[in-house]
Amino acid sequence: MKKYNFNAGPSILPREVIENTAKQILDFNGSGLSLAEISHRAKDFQPVIDEAVALIKELLNVPEGYSVLFLGGGASLEFCMVPYNFLIKKAAYLNTGVWAKKAMKEAKLFGEVVEVASSADANFTFIPKGWTCPDDVDYLHITTNNTIYGTEIRKELDVNVPMIGDMSSDIFSRPVDVAKYKCIYAGAQKNLSMAGVTIVIVKDDELGKAPREIPTMLNYQTHVEKGSMFNTPPVVPIYTALENLRWIKKMGGVEAMDKLAHERADIVYSEIDRNKLFRGTVNAEDRSLMNICFVMNEEYAELEKPFLEYATSQGMVGIKGHRSVGGFRASCYNAQSIEGVQALVKCMKDFEAQH
């Protein structure tokens, strides 16, 4: 039976990206060697990283003066690299959930941290509004999409300080005004690649200002100066990212991804709002287009497990909600097809008809 992959991450990738990766692992560019066993210094690999950087700059319209890096360790490592490199005295954080809290925790090791707002009291079911950010902070950190709670900041915030954005789960799903950021980072395993690589976009002239000695590998300058080749980068995950970037461009770029994201989300949220069994968990205006969270209406609470079983039997994979929210989560990253969300909606309708 055809499977529909709604995993929150690592998550669905375009089939051609997967097939091209497997092909290059068997024989890289007809070299007789596997992509897994070539040197990162090989003359065949530099073009991979160069093209990937160029495509990221093109797709996100990255202004002059920014560098694009491929690092290991995941976005969680960036939680400490960001303050190590950018926190001079005081930083502001918008608390929209688990990942924002984790980022804030690391920043407190390096300086003063101001929480500008939080929706913790409401189990992060909305993005806080109407707050102000102090003018004297080094940056405002935001998590643009909250994978666990299903909220998203999809429109650029209007603030007076430079931002740092954790865009792990919505990068490349929409245009971004990169000039508003000192740094953007994203674990690749949602919209970009397999797990094992993190992309970081940094504003070059903001580096080197922090009043501390930074371990070499944690210093963004190290990686800027060496073009992500200070040490051996994760070759295969970078290659898969390149294949996916090519696919995004071919499909029409981040504007097309944005349009598709709206189409997919409209299909699922409309059904959630219509179906008597289900309700969304997030305030309507803050609903994520990437991670669609919903639960059983209270009078049908006992149907949660049966629905999960039914949907699984129909080929849906990874729709169990995170334990912090319960219920269901349909992750709809770039590679999620309209057919996939229609299949999910059919499950919801059929299950409603059965009960």
Place this chain on the structure above:
Amino acid sequence: MKKYNFNAGPSILPREVIENTAKQILDFNGSGLSLAEISHRAKDFQPVIDEAVALIKELLNVPEGYSVLFLGGGASLEFCMVPYNFLIKKAAYLNTGVWAKKAMKEAKLFGEVVEVASSADANFTFIPKGWTCPDDVDYLHITTNNTIYGTEIRKELDVNVPMIGDMSSDIFSRPVDVAKYKCIYAGAQKNLSMAGVTIVIVKDDELGKAPREIPTMLNYQTHVEKGSMFNTPPVVPIYTALENLRWIKKMGGVEAMDKLAHERADIVYSEIDRNKLFRGTVNAEDRSLMNICFVMNEEYAELEKPFLEYATSQGMVGIKGHRSVGGFRASCYNAQSIEGVQALVKCMKDFEAQH
């Protein structure tokens, strides 16, 4: 033409490891999803990491009280994680080359560093002998194999302090007395997997003693407590490691790898010593079995480029020496076949006959 992969890293992997990885990337365990797009929390993936950990413990005969971790960031990130976690007051480092120096540089950010010995004055052509290590250090750090210079510490050192070993380029090529170490780490892209994962073996009761706050991701305790699942681990590189660990076991374990390493190295070093064109660069007793470095004898210096071209034309890949040494480097990791080194030796003989 058949290619023989002598790359220093990322480097040769057994063909079945590559083919099985490609197969699982197309369809993981018949699930209909790619290995690249499954959740690391999927019930199919936990057995992967569990089996990989168990095989590492079995193959290296790891004593009770040690944890095996899979991390991102490469061995270069361990250069700062090691002192972050283990340097309480003073640490000793044996300086055997570029990687040892880099490790030492990071340690100096955290405490006093004693260089117990160095072969820098001789361009690291030997492993220093006859030195003593202070008794009051927290650990002695050694680089067991020096990829660039072609030296190796293949027999456990007899010292009175616990060691920390960077075994990036010779792990799983020989038995190791793990009990002598507080920590062993290795970037996987030599003897274990594709680039993108680092394995770390830590002695649990040595953790938590450092007098500093450690960023969460840099604290080994974080990863021990979460079984390498604190954040998304590099799923595909870990899977490839598992395939390679299965291969090593099937081939007879690290004892068989050790025997093969000696056989391969004997074949190449014997030819270097016999052939009038070439000479080894390293003192005979410290020659690495993993990275065999050699140069043209002075009277044949002008044949360096022609030999490289000839060997390349015969299918040899990656034998150009590192710029710090010049000449040639034949890296002979676990997956290097006897056929491969014989093909290299044939090139050397044929080229000698032509000149």
